[in-house]
Amino acid sequence: MNAPFFKFGLFGDDVSLVVAFVIGIGFGFFLERAGFGSARKLAAQFYLGDLTVFKVMFTAIITAMIGLYYLSVIGLVDLSLVYISPTYIIPQTIGGLILGLGFVIGGYCPGTSCVAAATGRTDGIVFLLGVVAGIFVFGESFNLIKEFYSSSDLGQLTFPQLLGLPYGLLVFAVVLMALGGFAGAHWLEKKFGPKGIWSNS
Amino acid sequence: MEQLMKFSISNWSANQKLAAIVGILGFFALFAGDPYQGSTATIDTRELGVLVQKEVDHVSPVELAEWIIQGRSDFRLLDLRASEEYAAYHIPTAENVSLAGLSEYPVERNEKIILYSDGGIHSAQAWFFLKAEKYPGVYILSGGLEEWKDAVLFPSLAENAGPAERAAFEKMNEVSKFFGGTAQTGSSQEKISPQVAMPKLDMPSTTAAPGMAKKKKKEGC
Numbered sequence: 500m501n502a503p504f505f506k507f508g509l510f511g512d513d514v515s516l517v518v519a520f521v522i523g524i525g526f527g528f529f530l531e532r533a534g535f536g537s538a539r540k541l542a543a544q545f546y547l548g549d550l551t552v553f554k555v556m557f558t559a560i561i562t563a564m565i566g567l568y569y570l571s572v573i574g575l576v577d578l579s580l581v582y583i584s585p586t587y588i589i590p591q592t593i594g595g596l597i598l599g600l601g602f603v604i605g606g607y608c609p610g611t612s613c614v615a616a617a618t619g620r621t622d623g624i625v626f627l628l629g630v631v632a633g634i635f636v637f638g639e640s641f642n643l644i645k646e647f648y649s650s651s652d653l654g655q656l657t658f659p660q661l662l663g664l665p666y667g668l669l670v671f672a673v674v675l676m677a678l679g680g681f682a683g684a685h686w687l688e689k690k691f692g693p694k695g696i697w698s699n700s
Numbered sequence: 701m702e703q704l705m706k707f708s709i710s711n712w713s714a715n716q717k718l719a720a721i722v723g724i725l726g727f728f729a730l731f732a733g734d735p736y737q738g739s740t741a742t743i744d745t746r747e748l749g750v751l752v753q754k755e756v757d758h759v760s761p762v763e764l765a766e767w768i769i770q771g772r773s774d775f776r777l778l779d780l781r782a783s784e785e786y787a788a789y790h791i792p793t794a795e796n797v798s799l800a801g802l803s804e805y806p807v808e809r810n811e812k813i814i815l816y817s818d819g820g821i822h823s824a825q826a827w828f829f830l831k832a833e834k835y836p837g838v839y840i841l842s843g844g845l846e847e848w849k850d851a852v853l854f855p856s857l858a859e860n861a862g863p864a865e866r867a868a869f870e871k872m873n874e875v876s877k878f879f880g881g882t883a884q885t886g887s888s889q890e891k892i893s894p895q896v897a898m899p900k901l902d903m904p905s906t907t908a909a910p911g912m913a914k915k916k917k918k919e920g921c
């Protein structure tokens with residue numbers, strides 16, 4: 500059986516919800532196990548003392564990238580059927596900055612705030628209420644920003660297309676970036692490391 | 701020399717081993733080629749035959765009408781008729797594409813595509829083209845626009861209809877009104893000439909320019 504399973508009709512809309520639920524629970528579980536239910540742990544990243552977030556996320560990225568790449572090279576996944584979010588460069592840059600600000604100020608990103616709330620942390624619950632309020636305001640004011648929201652549409656871009664480079668070369672380059680990043684993170688953690696308030700324990 | 705002896709894989713930490721594996725896989729990616737499968741059309745005639753026989757590739761006009769009323773945005777509706785016919789009337793949300801222009805038309809492989817023409821021939825041919833190019837989610841509006849008129853715009857009720865049929869007809873009456881049509885009852889029913897009676901396009905049509913029709917999907921961390 501080839502993937503993506505939903506697109507090839509292995510299961511329908513209803514089962515896809517169950518699958519989404521199971522994957523969501525798994526995602527939350529591993530976020531929690533990585534320690535991402537704690538705003539201290541997450542915020543420590545911005546003080547360069549604990550770069551677990553960076554390492555976990557980058558590990559996830561290269562694992563998924565290498566997995567998808569090799570599975571599609573041997574023909575088990577049809578990459579042309581995998582959804583790629585379209586690029587709206589200006590609104591997405593601004594949205595990213597807003598999300599980053601929220602992350603620095605609140606100590607969570609949306610996913611980890613759910614994890615924190617689920618484990619009963621008050622700050623996580625308050626953050627999640629803020630997320631809901633933000634979604635409400637965004638939805639109600641959508642007509643005002645609709646034009647901006649879908650401006651600078653670049654379509655479904657990938658780096659190999661954008662740079663005109665072979666796909667495999669990009670894979671290798673991202674792997675090198677990741678390995679360099681991990682080494683750099685290791686060095687930073689030693690330098691700004693966990694002696695003091697940003698302790699790992 | 702002793703330094704070199706110590707540099708054996710068994711002394712590596714788990715992280716270093718994982719990093720080495722990733723490094724090796726990344727290196728081989730340089731030579732493993734492009735993961736996107738080419739666009740050469742190959743056809744598994746038996747697979748297509750089974751699909752056709754099971755009629756899993758059909759969407760009925762009533763189903764489609766419900767989806768449009770619900771405002772579902774997870775499909776693209778393509779009208780394969782001439783542009784004048786399209787301008788005169790088309791199903792709300794439909795985009796006009798000619799058969800010849802289909803291969804260049806911006807629809808993605810990961811979209812659900814519903815095709816219709818006057819009857820069923822052009823849409824069946826377009827279905828075959830798209831299937832050959834490995835578009836998995838291609839459907840035909842069964843009976844085409846003719847069936848759309850009979851079942852959705854101008855549904856009719858036979859005189860000797862039972863209560864269940866009457867109830868279903870009442871429901872279709874509402875659907876028909878939504879699309880600007882009129883239900884036909886009793887013996888007075890006659891085939892309405894479409895040229896005269898086709899509803900105007902000021903109904904809840906949300907027709908967008910082809911480029912605008914791309915739906916944004918929300919995803920996040």
